[in-house]
Amino acid sequence: MVKELSTEDKILDAARRIFVSKGFNGCTSREIANEAGMNVALVNYHFKSKGNLFDIIVSSILKDFSLSIFEIMKSDMPLMHKTRIMIEKEYEFLSKHPEIPSFIVGELGKKDKNFFDCLQFSELFQEANILSQIQEAQEKGEMIRIDFVSIMLLVMSNCHFPFMAKPMIQTIHSIDDSSYKEYLMIHKQYVTEMIVNYLFPNKNKN
Amino acid sequence: MVKELSTEDKILDAARRIFVSKGFNGCTSREIANEAGMNVALVNYHFKSKGNLFDIIVSSILKDFSLSIFEIMKSDMPLMHKTRIMIEKEYEFLSKHPEIPSFIVGELGKKDKNFFDCLQFSELFQEANILSQIQEAQEKGEMIRIDFVSIMLLVMSNCHFPFMAKPMIQTIHSIDDSSYKEYLMIHKQYVTEMIVNYLFPNKNKN
DNA sequence: ATAATAATTAAACACTTGTTTAAAATAGAA
DNA sequence: TTCTATTTTAAACAAGTGTTTAATTATTAT
Incomplete structure (x- = not known):
């Protein structure tokens, strides 16, 4: 028993894909309508324009993209463990949505409109207890002195880039999609150890 | 005294920009011709088509992009120093061409044609002495056991991503281009220490 | 059932796209 | 100069673009 999606949801799904x-700029309104299995005019009937539809998709993606990270930030875990889980969850999320990093970088960088404004990072940081947790860990000497945004940049660099670089790495290694997934899981271990060792140099070995 | 470029070079410069x-897909033939200060038909007279011109630009960019890295690989330096210099030179190159990472990821990932083939990585790796150098360092216990492509992925992740993430980081930090350049220089230090510490855990502190 | 509203369609609209054509301008060689 | 080949231009071409219109169908409320 397949549940039938509404017309709008069908369009949104197709548009997102x-x-x-x-x-x-790489697709047309007709292509989206066709993927959704319906007429072109319906896309503009339900959503005002192609640009408006795009904005809706982008907000949706950015929401998904930031949701999992902030859930972990808010959670009540020791900072080192939180860092490990953050990388773990990020790889998990990106394995399900591997094209999102390239999409964000490729589409959101060159637009006049700034899509990142709507994320309201600052407020979310305040809401999460991560900032005070970092300060505390640094005062105790558990963590090196480094600002929060740089930490996030280190984590994101090492999580997102391997998914963006897939075409290049696959060419070098001559491996298929399945093998690349395995390769990513190994790389995740390298990344986790590297970052945790760097941020928490005095941690107990186990 | 301004040296006048040839018509073809003017078109190539404009097209690259x-x-x-x-x-x-985000630009038109007329836009390129206009940027070069000439007629549309001239673009197709000198270069067969928009697609052909694009291919030429991509090869040129990929060549620049891989050149500096391979020069360092071939050089006669200890591996740890080589790693430091590689990161240093990569940040230097990307500071001059900050849009290249986004371009490669955004344009080369979704094309049917595989642009990375022409780079012939494998042959270049053989030519450079880097592979045997790594093996030697690992047998001596100076470097952790990790394959070369993973090392490159670590280095590239931490060099390229910060340039791609510029719009996002600037939004979070509310900083201008100049401040972002300074921010990148600090981040480069973090990245260098993190990677070198991870790859060469038994190194002498100085 | 009937009227009113919403959803869907095919067709058309005005405009931009990459590319080509044919004429004009320029340069070089005889 | 005159002839020839190259370079440059304006104009046109057919195809594709986002969007709108007007007519048709489906749904809902009375």
């Missing part, structure tokens, strides 16, 4: 894989 | 900042 196509926008993510081809970009805003 | 526009392709890099807007992508293949």
Whole structure:
């Protein structure tokens, strides 16, 4: 028993698939309508324009993208463990949505509109207890002195880039999609150890 | 005294600027011709088509992109120093061409054609003495056991991503281009220490 | 059932796209 | 100069673009 999606949801699903894989300028309204199995005019009937539809998809993606991270930030875990889990969950999320990093970098960088504003990072940081937790760990000497945004940049660099670099790495290694997934799981271990060792140099070995 | 470029070079320069900042589908032949200060038909007279011009630009960029790295690989330095210099030079190159990482990820990932083939990585690795150097360092216990491509992925992740993430970080930090450049220089230090500490855990502190 | 509203369609609209054509301008060689 | 080949231009071309219109179908409320 397949549950039938509403017309709007069908369009949103199709639009997300196509926008993510081809970009805003790499696809047409008709292509999205066709993927959703319906007429072109319906896309503009339910959503005002192609640009408006794109904005909706982008907000949706950015929301998904930031949700898992902030859930972990808010959680009540020791900072080192939190860092490990953050990397773990990020690889998990990106394994399900591997095109998102390339999409964000490729589509959101060159637009005039700034999509990142809507994320309201600062407020979310305040809400999470992560900032005071970092300060505390640094005062105790458990963590090196480094600002929060740099930490996030280190984590994101090592989580997102391996997914973006897939075409290149696959060419070098001559491996298929399945083998690349395995390769990513090994790389995740390297990344976790590297970052944790760097941020928490005095940690107990176990 | 300004030296006048040839028509073809003027078109190539304009095409590179526009392709890099807007992508293949984000710009038009007329836009490129206009940027070069000439007629549309001239672009197709000197270069067969928009697609052909794009291919030429991509090869040129990929060549620049891989050149500096391979020069360092081939050089006669101890492995740890080589790693430091590689990160240093990569940040230097990307500071001059900050849009290249986003361009490569955004444009080369979704194309049917595989642009990375032409780089012939394997042959270049053989030519450089880096592989045997790594093996030697690992047998001596100076370097952890990790394959070369993973090392490169670690280095590239931490060099390229910070340039791609510029729009996002600037939004979070509310900083201008100049401050972001300073921020990158600090981040480069973090990255260098983190990677070198991880790859060469028994190194002498100085 | 009937009227009113919403959803869907095919067709058309005005505009931009990459590319080509044919004429004009320029340069070089005889 | 005159002839020839190359370079440059304006104009046109067919195809594709996002969007709108007007007519048709489906749904809902009375």
